[in-house]
Amino acid sequence: MSSKPEDLIPYGHQTITDADIESVINVLKSNWLTTGPAITRFEEKLAAFTQSSDAVALNSGTAALHAMLNALNIGEGDEVIIPTMTFVATANVVVWQGATPVLCDVDSDTLLVTPETIEPHITSRTKAIIAVDYAGQPCDYPALHALSEKHGIALLSDACHSLGSIDANGKKVGSLALMTAFSFHPVKSITTAEGGAITTNDPELSKRIRQFRNHGIDLDARQRETSKTWRYQMTQLGLNYRMSDIHAALGVSQLSQLPEFLKKRQRIADKYRQNLSSEKNIQLLKVRNHITHANHLFPIRVPQRDAMYGWLRSQNIGVNVHYMPVHLHPYYQRMFNYRTDMFPAAETAFNELISLPIFPDLQHDAVSYIIERIIHYSVKQ
Ligand SMILES: *Cc1c(COP(=O)(O)O)cnc(C)c1O
Numbered sequence: 001m002s003s004k005p006e007d008l009i010p011y012g013h014q015t016i017t018d019a020d021i022e023s024v025i026n027v028l029k030s031n032w033l034t035t036g037p038a039i040t041r042f043e044e045k046l047a048a049f050t051q052s053s054d055a056v057a058l059n060s061g062t063a064a065l066h067a068m069l070n071a072l073n074i075g076e077g078d079e080v081i082i083p084t085m086t087f088v089a090t091a092n093v094v095v096w097q098g099a100t101p102v103l104c105d106v107d108s109d110t111l112l113v114t115p116e117t118i119e120p121h122i123t124s125r126t127k128a129i130i131a132v133d134y135a136g137q138p139c140d141y142p143a144l145h146a147l148s149e150k151h152g153i154a155l156l157s158d159a160c161h162s163l164g165s166i167d168a169n170g171k172k173v174g175s176l177a178l179m180t181a182f183s184f185h186p187v188k189s190i191t192t193a194e195g196g197a198i199t200t201n202d203p204e205l206s207k208r209i210r211q212f213r214n215h216g217i218d219l220d221a222r223q224r225e226t227s228k229t230w231r232y233q234m235t236q237l238g239l240n241y242r243m244s245d246i247h248a249a250l251g252v253s254q255l256s257q258l259p260e261f262l263k264k265r266q267r268i269a270d271k272y273r274q275n276l277s278s279e280k281n282i283q284l285l286k287v288r289n290h291i292t293h294a295n296h297l298f299p300i301r302v303p304q305r306d307a308m309y310g311w312l313r314s315q316n317i318g319v320n321v322h323y324m325p326v327h328l329h330p331y332y333q334r335m336f337n338y339r340t341d342m343f344p345a346a347e348t349a350f351n352e353l354i355s356l357p358i359f360p361d362l363q364h365d366a367v368s369y370i371i372e373r374i375i376h377y378s379v380k381q
Pocket residue numbers: 060061062063086087089090132158160161182183184185194195196
């Protein structure tokens with residue numbers, strides 16, 4: 001493909017196979033549309049994949065982030081540290097729990113939090129850190145774990161970008177923090193249309209999360225049917241954050257394909273790196289040694305970002321920007337007094353960032369076309 005494609009190449013896109021469709025249809029023909037056996041299958045498969053002892057399915061990544069905080073009783077008077085370079089959902093759930101989101105800067109080469117960017121923000125009110133695996137690269141969890149132990153605070157992970165990534169110590173994301181949140185929105189590693197999950201090795205926490213997703217009730221409908229009782233008790237305040245079996249069946253089928261999806265994403269990322277790394281006006285993000293990247297996003301940094309954005313869009317290349325930092329959003333400026341210039345590494349990156357298309361079915365001639373258009377433009381700069 002050397003000429004402009006007819007349709008916009010999206011920055012991310014789901015891959016749905018016949019096996020996925022059949023898996024969903026089978027649930028529609030069964031007795032359980034929600035809280036049924038497909039949920040159990042999905043949870044068991046996800047726990048095994050992430051080398052964690054338990055997984056709890058929820059109806060979004062945001063619900064997963066919220067449920068993690070609720071499981072720790074985080075509320076009024078508590079502070080939770082999160083990077084400003086993230087999607088707003090990471091901060092919003094802290095506010096919904098009645099706690100204060102304390103934003104911090106990120107390392108300028110990786111855009112990940114480090115002990116150095118977090119530690120100055122720790123106070124006696126800090127209850128947790130939510131590390132964000134920006135673009136699909138795992139943070140340095142052993143280092144973050146040491147910091148959280150030193151201060152007696154919980155280490156949580158927003159791994160909405162990084163399902164399938166592996167830390168330098170060989171451990172899978174999902175097993176590296178006290179609790180880890182995943183999203184299965186269509187652009188993520190696998191999809192359930194909408195959906196999310198938490199993995200943890202702590203059975204008390206997963207029990208609390210299971211109750212929270214079901215109104216805070218101790219027995220769900222299937223458990224009551226199995227034990228032939230109508231009785232249930234509400235033991236904590238909860239919500240309906242349940243995933244349906246239709247969504248879970250798609251998740252089961254998608255998880256089987258995840259290794260293949262990851263390989264395809266890696267090949268695209270490698271091709272971008274090989275072709276763009278020596279361009280003088282283009283800066284790539286640093287990849288930590290010995291990690292396996294999930295390549296959810298492929299952000300590059302360019303000096304004239306908005307001009308580059310306009311040019312690539314005009315060439316039907318669906319680039320995007322991830323993210324405007326949380327502290328620049330009007331809500332966070334109004335409610336929490338955040339201001340421009342507070343987090344220089346994240347802000348400088350934000351002004352230069354542009355995410356190139358990457359998804360398993362992105363064809364290699366399309367990748368070549370994207371590379372050619374980028375170089376064509378940046379040489380003229
Ligand atoms: C996608 C995403 C979320 C939210 O997930 P949803 O499933 O859309 O609710 C949260 N944090 C990050 C970093 C994400 O990329």
